[in-house]
Amino acid sequence: MVELQVNVAQLWWTVNDIEQAITFELHVNTIGWIALGISPAGGMKGADIAVGWVDSSGTVHMQDRFAFDKIKPTIDNTTQDWFGLQGQEQNGWTAIQFKRYFDTCDPMDVPIKSGTNILIFAYGIVDLDLYESAVDITYHDDRRGTRILPLRSYADQPTDEMLIGLDFFDFNFNNQVIPSTDTTYYCKVFKSPSPFLAKRHAIAHKVLIDSRNEHLVHHMDLFECTSEDAIDDDKLPDGICDEIFTVVGMCYSKLATAWAIGADVMTLYPEEAGYTVTSNISSKYFMIKIHYDNPRQASNLRDSSGIRFYLANELRKFDLGYVLLGTISSPGSLAIPPQAEQFIVDSYCPPEATRNFPSSGVNIVSALPHTHLQGYSVWTKLIRNNTAVQYLFNAESFNFNYQFANQLPKTIKIYPGDAFATRCIYKTTDKNDITLGGQRTKDEMCFQTFSYYPIVDSLFACATTIDMTVWETLMNTTSPIDYMKLEQWLRNLTWTPESIAQWQEFYNKAARLAIYDRGSHDKDTGQDIHIVTNGNMLREFLEENINQLDVFVFPPTSAPLSSSSSNNNSD
Incomplete structure (x- = not known):
């Protein structure tokens, strides 16, 4: 059970993976109508909504509605996919049990995905009336709320x-x-x-x-x-x-x-x-x-x-152990332009990082996706034999204010030689300045932390950053640079819709360093560095069109690490 609003709204649900359906039970402190919806972006627009009430005879009514915008949701004119099961009113509360399939293939429905889902809820103070068209949903003022939940893995x-x-x-x-x-x-x-x-x-x-x-x-x-x-x-x-x-x-x-x-x-x-x-x-x-x-x-x-x-x-x-996958939180890894409706950052953890895993594999138990305020989607894919096998976890709807250690419905096996691809998507339409990687809330991050067993002492993190030589070329300098010089250069950039698109193309192609810890192989750094020589191939992985990835071992050195030592993947 989750309390959507203290002393006001409570939600129970049961997942049936065989039937591919969820049975919900919504309790709200009202004797009027109650509603629960699945929203693609957290608001009314595009939301798939179940509206229900219990009439004076004790009969349960359920409507399938769709919100085209921030207006009264209309009755779904395709198929009715919210099914009322039972309900009652007692002590001023209304409780209704109803059912929805994961994916109805209805264009006026929002699929219930395997990662996080954005739920909206609302309620009225009187019931609706099927025979009086004027007695319908009215504006619910503050009788509403939003919650992000991993419905299928909570x-x-x-x-x-x-x-x-x-x-x-x-x-x-x-x-x-x-x-x-x-x-x-x-x-x-x-x-x-x-x-x-x-x-x-x-x-x-x-x-x-x-x-x-x-x-x-x-x-x-x-x-x-x-x-x-x-x-x-x-x-x-x-x-x-x-x-x-x-x-x-x-x-x-x-x-x-x-x-x-x-x-x-x-x-x-x-x-x-x-x-x-x-x-x-x-x-x-x-x-x-x-x-x-x-x-x-x-x-x-x-x-x-x-x-x-x-x-x-x-x-x-x-x-039990934990491993972090994603990017290093530094300006060299994350430089997100302002006024971008969508900006994608990809990272890759190569097969060499898991070579020391036991042949019997390890079991992924939970996933904790993380960005800051500009991130709205985070996912990680498992790459095996140059093929995207499945999501480790897909937080397609991510919100900084609702961060979970999401328990997976079933453990996922990871074997030696497996690789991982992580994508974070950001929206910066509310910002006028560039957003850089860092620890502050106004900075950004991109990673997922997975719990697993049995623990492998040789891998705590596997993170990427754009190769410094790439930045030197972009800055048209032959002199070595550090993150302070890079940050100053980045903050002096000016942005137009065209330059934002060009920046995304740069990120799609830029070579990355993949840095990971394998324990005792190197007494000084304890880390290996690989270079992904073709950034475009990262995109191929993430779009599941995987052919090959040119990766070679870069001689272990502490130089790139020392320059980023104050920008750890933490928050």
């Missing part, structure tokens, strides 16, 4: 009662002072608690949002630090993220989980696997990074938000 929230009796521990801020600025990223490093000096698996975690700050905490990331060399147990790093970056940089590469406004607070891991939060070898270190959104710049704010891990009494069969 995992029911575990309850606290399910976890009673388990050991747990919390990583949380302690009445931390929050600056009176509109945007703050605050980081704090934690050490696994000393009472748990044996390997223990977490089987669930719960995000703990300070009740004082439910609208202040915009999102929270948890990272596992990959090295403790620079960490002083007597003074664990704690402060504004940018100000302490030099001492917490090793904590940014391994994302453990993330939460954002609109997401569920509880996550239950698969029965076969647990996340290793403590070790019998040495202490483990984690970093929480919280984005505080304070547009009114209020002062005297304090916060004690954090995260709780519930520990299994016995170790599970497999260790």
